[in-house]
Every structure is written in structure tokens, then in C-alpha cells.
Amino acid sequence: MVDLIGLAMPFAYLGLLVGSLATFSSLYRKRKTARSASLEPWFDPHVQRNIYLSLLHLEPQPDQDKATPVPDSILKAALLQRAAEDIRRILAIRGAKQPLSQLLQRGSVGDDLWQRFLRAEKEMEAEVKDVVEEANALATNWGQTVFQSANEMVNNATIRERVGELQAKGRADREWWDKERESISSKFMQELDEEVPAGGSKPASTKAGNSDEEAVLVEAGGPAAGGSTAGSKGGTVKKRKGKK
Amino acid sequence: MDETFTLLPIQMDPASKSLSSPTRTLDPDLTALNALHRAILALPNQIPPPPTNVNPKRSAQVQKMRDQGNASLRTGKSSPPSAAQAQEAIKLYTYGIEMATGRPGWEPSALVKEEAGVLFANRAQAYMAARMWPEGAADAETSVELKRAGNGKAWWRRGRCLCEMGRWEEAGRWVRGGLEVEGNEQDLSGLAKEIAGHLDKSGI
Numbered sequence: 001m002v003d004l005i006g007l008a009m010p011f012a013y014l015g016l017l018v019g020s021l022a023t024f025s026s027l028y029r030k031r032k033t034a035r036s037a038s039l040e041p042w043f044d045p046h047v048q049r050n051i052y053l054s055l056l057h058l059e060p061q062p063d064q065d066k067a068t069p070v071p072d073s074i075l076k077a078a079l080l081q082r083a084a085e086d087i088r089r090i091l092a093i094r095g096a097k098q099p100l101s102q103l104l105q106r107g108s109v110g111d112d113l114w115q116r117f118l119r120a121e122k123e124m125e126a127e128v129k130d131v132v133e134e135a136n137a138l139a140t141n142w143g144q145t146v147f148q149s150a151n152e153m154v155n156n157a158t159i160r161e162r163v164g165e166l167q168a169k170g171r172a173d174r175e176w177w178d179k180e181r182e183s184i185s186s187k188f189m190q191e192l193d194e195e196v197p198a199g200g201s202k203p204a205s206t207k208a209g210n211s212d213e214e215a216v217l218v219e220a221g222g223p224a225a226g227g228s229t230a231g232s233k234g235g236t237v238k239k240r241k242g243k244k
Numbered sequence: 245m246d247e248t249f250t251l252l253p254i255q256m257d258p259a260s261k262s263l264s265s266p267t268r269t270l271d272p273d274l275t276a277l278n279a280l281h282r283a284i285l286a287l288p289n290q291i292p293p294p295p296t297n298v299n300p301k302r303s304a305q306v307q308k309m310r311d312q313g314n315a316s317l318r319t320g321k322s323s324p325p326s327a328a329q330a331q332e333a334i335k336l337y338t339y340g341i342e343m344a345t346g347r348p349g350w351e352p353s354a355l356v357k358e359e360a361g362v363l364f365a366n367r368a369q370a371y372m373a374a375r376m377w378p379e380g381a382a383d384a385e386t387s388v389e390l391k392r393a394g395n396g397k398a399w400w401r402r403g404r405c406l407c408e409m410g411r412w413e414e415a416g417r418w419v420r421g422g423l424e425v426e427g428n429e430q431d432l433s434g435l436a437k438e439i440a441g442h443l444d445k446s447g448i
Contacts (some may be wrong), residue, residue, distance in 0.1 A: 004323075032401075045250060047252075047270070047273055048273065049249060049272070050249050050250045050252050051252060051254065051273060051274070051277065053249040053251075054249070054250075054252040054254050055254065055256075055263075057251060058254065058256060068256065068258045069257070069296055070256060071261055072290065073281060073284055073285055073290045074261060074263070074277075074281050076258070076284055076290060076291055077277055077281040077284050078277055078278040080280060080284075080350075081273070081276065081277055081280060088410045138291075139289065139290075139291045142291050144294075145292075145293075145294035145295075148294055148295050149292045149294065149295060149350035150297045150350075151295075152349065152350050152351065152353050153349035153350055155353035156347070156349045156351075156353045156356060157349065159353055159356055159357060159360075159390070160344075160345060162389055163345060163360070163386055163389075163390070166382055166385055166386040166389060167386065169382060169385075170378055170379055170381065170382020170383070170385075170386075171382075172332065173378035173381060173382060174376075174378040174379065176378070177409055178327055178378065180410075241409050
């Protein structure tokens with residue numbers, strides 16, 4: 001009897017110790033996952049993925065009692081869009097990983113940001129696997145090429161955007177050039193006009209009114225002129241004023 | 245995000261199979277999706293072929309437009325092409341550019357870059373023959389953007405167009421950038437000398 005009670009004591013102690021440690025660890029883990037789940041996601045909601053999955057669960061329209069099944073071709077298109085968005089996200093993750101880990105080492109960014117990043121990376125891996133499975137379900141062996149196609153789609157979209165930008169810049173340049181040419185030719189005409197009174201022998205008193213008018217014209221043309229021509233124009237205006 | 249998703253309000257027209265949504269925010273995505281769907285319907289398997297298989301038809305058409313444009317610019321003697329010839333060439337090259345950039349998205353982007361890069365450089369030349377400098381400058385820049393190395397002509401053409409518009413300093417910067425990429429290309433370094441000479445003169 002005495003022995004049993006003596007033995008029970010250390011066992012009770014051990015049980016208490018293990019029990020309290022287990023409670024602490026499970027509580028700690030639960031809190032940690034809850035905290036990482038409550039962290040803001042790295043990316044915005046994945047619209048293309050939501051569209052694809054919404055199409056799989058399409059609701060019947062109000063006037064029908066059964067939903068028309070979505071044809072496979074639409075699902076394929078939606079999956080392709082989803083894969084293209086995945087490619088964009090994978091590229092974003094790849095680009096961010098190196099600098100972010102350096103910043104983390106230096107202590108410039110908090111651990112929260114790194115946790116968010118790791119979670120996004122893990123999610124993307126699952127997402128890619130999911131897309132490949134869906135693609136294989138829609139057409140045999142499509143999973144092998146779906147991301148190749150999606151990658152080209154992303155590249156082509158970038159190219160088109162860039163070409164569009166540069167061509168738009170060209171159109172803006174055309175407008176600028178039309179104005180510039182006008183101001184150059186009007187400046188040229190004015191210089192021709194100016195040379196006539198300067199060539200004549202001192203018509204100062206008789207042509208005073210006339211030269212006044214010209215000075216006003218020159219000043220009005222000033223602000224419209226391009227940067228390169230403004231300097232010389234300012235010079236002519238000053239000269240005129242000095243003469244008067 | 246693993247097992248959950250947001251159910252979006254999407255409707256499908258049973259007859260035309262086109263998708264729509266009552267919320268405006270989804271419109272751009274659904275429009276893109278409908279366009280892609282129409283493109284996919286035209287495919288034999290209704291899945292895009294891997295980028296290694298390319299339908300040669302479009303490349304042949306692009307090539308044809310390019311050859312016709314080149315032929316239109318060519319003149320018997322070494323006299324410059326007339327304005328009408330230049331306009332005709334611009335039209336042909338523009339068709340070619342539309343075809344090259346209108347390639348379905350899943351076809352290799354490297355091919356688009358290659359074909360459109362050459363066509364933009366050629367159209368820049370046609371614009372220069374028509375004395376349309378801003379358009380020529382923009383096309384040459386686009387060509388360089390698509391095909392950066394081995395594109396000395398396009399570098400030279402934008403430089404020339406900028407000079408013609410009196411933007412000498414910008415032209416100088418541009419040609420210096422071109423020389424870095426192309427090494428000492430003959431025409432390009434000639435133009436660089438000309439620009440330096442002009443800037444010296446106007447500087448004094």
C-alpha cells in the first residue's frame with residue numbers, strides 16, 4: 001500500500017507536467033495559425049480563379065428551373081485566363097523573393113511581411129497543381145502545355161501594351177510637330193517682315209505706328225513658341241523695345 | 245484560398261454562350277474571356293496547341309505584305325521613292341503589322357517580336373520617305389523596343405527623324421544609346437558625328 005502511494009506521486013507529477021506542456025503547445029500553435037490566417041493576403045483576390053470556379057457552379061437563371069451546363073470550350077478559355085493570371089503572380093513572387101529575404105536579414109521589414117509572402121508562395125504552388133489537374137480533366141495531356149500557352153499569352157499582352165504606348169507617344173509627337181512647324185514658319189515670316197523696315201533708311205518717325213503693331217504681334221507669339229526658339233524671340237522683342 | 249472561392253454573379257446566355265454579369269466590375273474580365281472563347285472555338289481540339297507548333301499561314305501573309313511593301317518602295321534608279329509610293333508602302337506595312345500583332349495570344353511571343361520588329365523598321369523608312377518624321381521616329385523606337393540587338397537601321401532612323409525635327413540633343417542621346425548596343429555601326433557613328441558637329445556649331 002505504502003509503495004503504491006509512493007509510486008502514484010511521481011506519476012501524477014509527470015502527468016501534470018506533460019498535460020500542461022501539451023495544452024500550452026496546442027494553444028500556442030492554434031494562436032499562431034490564427035494569426036497567420038488573419039494576415040492580409042499578398043495578392044488581391046484571384047478574379048480569374050473565382051470566375052472559373054463560379055462557372056463550374058453556375059446558378060440557374062431566374063426563368064429556368066435547371067441551369068444550362070457550361071460548354072467545355074468556355075471552361076477551357078476560363079482556365080487559360082486563370083493560368084495566365086497565375087503566371088503573372090508567379091513572376092511577381094519570383095521577383096520579390098530575393099530582395100525581400102535580403103531586407104528581412106537586415107531587419108528592414110517585419111516578420112509579418114515574410115509570413116505573408118511564404119503563405120502566398122505556398123498557395124501558388126497548390127494553385128498551379130490545381131490548374132494542371134483541371135486541364136488534364138478537360139483534355140488529355142493539356143496539363144503539360146497549359147502553362148506554356150499561358151506564358152506566351154502574358155508575354156504577348158506585354159508586347160502589345162508596349163507597342164500601344166510607343167505608338168500613342170508617336171501620335172502625341174505628331175501634334176507637337178504640327179504646332180512646332182507652325183510656330184517656326186510664323187517666326188520665319190516675322191523675321192522676313194522685320195527685315196523690311198530695318199533695311200529702309202531710318203523710317204522711325206513715319207512708321208512708328210507700324211512698328212508698334214509688330215512688337216505686339218511678336219509678344220503674342222512668344223508663349224506658343226517651343227523652348228528652343230523662345231530665346232531668340234525674347235531677343236527680338238527686347239531690341240524693339242530698346243529702339244523705341 | 246485553398247479550398248474556398250468567392251461565387252461571382254455570372255450569367256450565360258444559353259443561345260450565344262456569352263457570359264455576362266450584373267456587376268460592372270467583372271465586365272473587362274468577362275469581355276476578355278468571351279473573346280478568348282471565340283478564338284478557342286476555332287481551334288481543332290478547342291485547346292491551344294503548344295507554342296512550338298505554329299500555323300505557318302499567318303507568317304506567310306506577313307511575309308507577303310512585307311515583300312509587297314518593299315517592292316513598292318523600290319525605285320528603278322537611285323532616285324528617292326515618290327510620295328505616292330511611300331504612302332502605298334505605309335499601307336502595306338500597316339496591314340502586315342496588324343497581322344503580326346493580331347496573332348492569337350498563345351502563339352510564341354518571340355515570333356511576334358521578330359516579325360513586327362522588322363515591319364516597324366520598314367514602316368519607319370516609308371514614313372521617312374513621306375517626310376512624316378514623328379511617325380517615323382515612333383515606329384523606329386517601337387522596332388528597337390521589339391528587337392533591341394542587330395537593329396542598327398532602326399536606331400539610325402529614329403536618330404535621323406529626331407534631327408529632322410530639330411531635336412538634336414535628344415537625337416544625340418538616342419544615337420549614343422544605339423552605339424552602346426550596336427558597337428560601332430558605320431551609319432550610326434556617321435550620324436553621331438553629324439549631330440556632334442551640329443551641336444558644336446549651335447553651341448558657339
